[in-house]
Amino acid sequence: MDSSTNNGLLLSGELDSFKNKLATLKDTGKNLNVEDLAKELFGLTLEDASNDLGIRDGPNGERPTKASQLLKVYLILSDEECKRVVELRSRGWHDNKEDGDAHFKQQRERADSTTPEGERGFYKMMQQIGEEMHNAHSIFSIPFVPDGQVNILDLCMAPGGYTAAALDYRNSFKAYAITLDPRCGGHNVIIDTNRLQGFRYHDITMFKEFCPNGKDIPEDFKSKFSDIKPFTFIKYHLVFADGKTLRTHDRIKDTYNANLSKETVRLQTSQLILAMNRMHNGGTLVMLLHKIDTWHSAFMLYTFSKFAKVEVFKPVKKHATRSSFYIIAKDIKVNHPETIKAIEEWKKDWFYATFGGPDNMGLAKEEPTNEIVQELLTEFGPTLIELGHKAWMIQANALSHTSYAGSTTDGKLEKISGEINEISEKLNLEVKVKEIAVGLESLMDRVKQGLRKRIWCGIKGVFRDHHEAFKMERGVGYAPIGGRGAGCWSVASDGQVIPGEKAKIDDEATAGCKPGTNGDNRAIFMMGA
Structure with missing residues (x-):
């Protein structure tokens, strides 16, 4: 390999080389262990290939499994966007660890202690994600029942935004739904439950129906698990499986970090078993996953590709910086041998x-x-790259504008952008931040009229930090002048963006500075939803 390119490893042309090498191994019937497969594909040990590409531990020092490590090297060498997103994640986890830790700590605290307004915002955000998903993938269009009754099942529903979007x-x-009771640490249900045909509070991981053939729940634990088989009397055309392990869940909150990996498996397999045992033939499953470039997510996509049409969706407007994405499995063949095999494997995983x-x-x-690892790369590797490319690009673009993972050449604009993005998630706003190297008139064309007062109140902390010259008062409009702002526009007390000098400007702040003069060419503008 040409050591002068990409830290000793080539990007261009690698995928064809990998395909040829894997095809040769398949034709000759050779199954290699992960280490030998790395040497065969990359010409390096797995550790050396990972080091050359800068693949490091996770944010908490956890080591990736060998399967994930091999997969990540394969994907980075095959797709530029995967390479970029891995680098940006690593920058936030390691190079800018203090900023990254602070950001994720704030994110966790916000998720664990929501206010009524925050819960409403979360609900609205889920609705918008559902709408964006439908616009991109037509999930609410059920072709084989154009005029018939369409049944929807929402697993881990609260607050109910996806079901609301569908209705x-x-x-x-x-619509039918199961979700964790708020008294047990679940989210509050915001959707009007009168809109639902059936609704149940339950810990979705605690049903006896998940036991695999030939197994039974140990006697000491039987009383904790339910014999109920919810909603088995209907076949569903669309199932949402959006469950996440919650730090607030009373059953696991005291051991959350220690048991996270197995609780994640329990939750995902529980949703999959419930969904697939109730799925209408030809139906669609929408499921939340994380990091396409990890073994677990890649294998999930590969599994569904055997009996369904698989698509991947990542929102552009919400949670773009996060590694979350959605698998959309359409036209599921519920009686396919691979479907039956998958359900039984998920039951074994749940039991284990x-x-x-x-x-x-x-x-x-x-x-x-080793056989499964080699099989996935051989049979599904190129398809996985096609599925993951856009999701990696969306996350990489979003991360590049954050303070903890973005470019370090200037840093100021990225920091402001990151802070505004955080506020946009909290208030459920669409806030766009761009660097505009043009004059005032072009800027005004970009500013959306009617910037709401609640947006202005929400961003005033960021405004104060980055337009230090102003003293902000509640209910009074302001206009950025000079410095980092741009002149000749203002925000009135009702939140409306207006041209001219009609908003109040503090006398002390404007001393020696002429209102209406242009600032430098890095003007920040905000668009309200």
């Missing part, structure tokens, strides 16, 4: 994560076999 699209849809080990307290999922 807003077509009120005749029949719940009762594995000598004390029956559950164990984290084991590493995949």
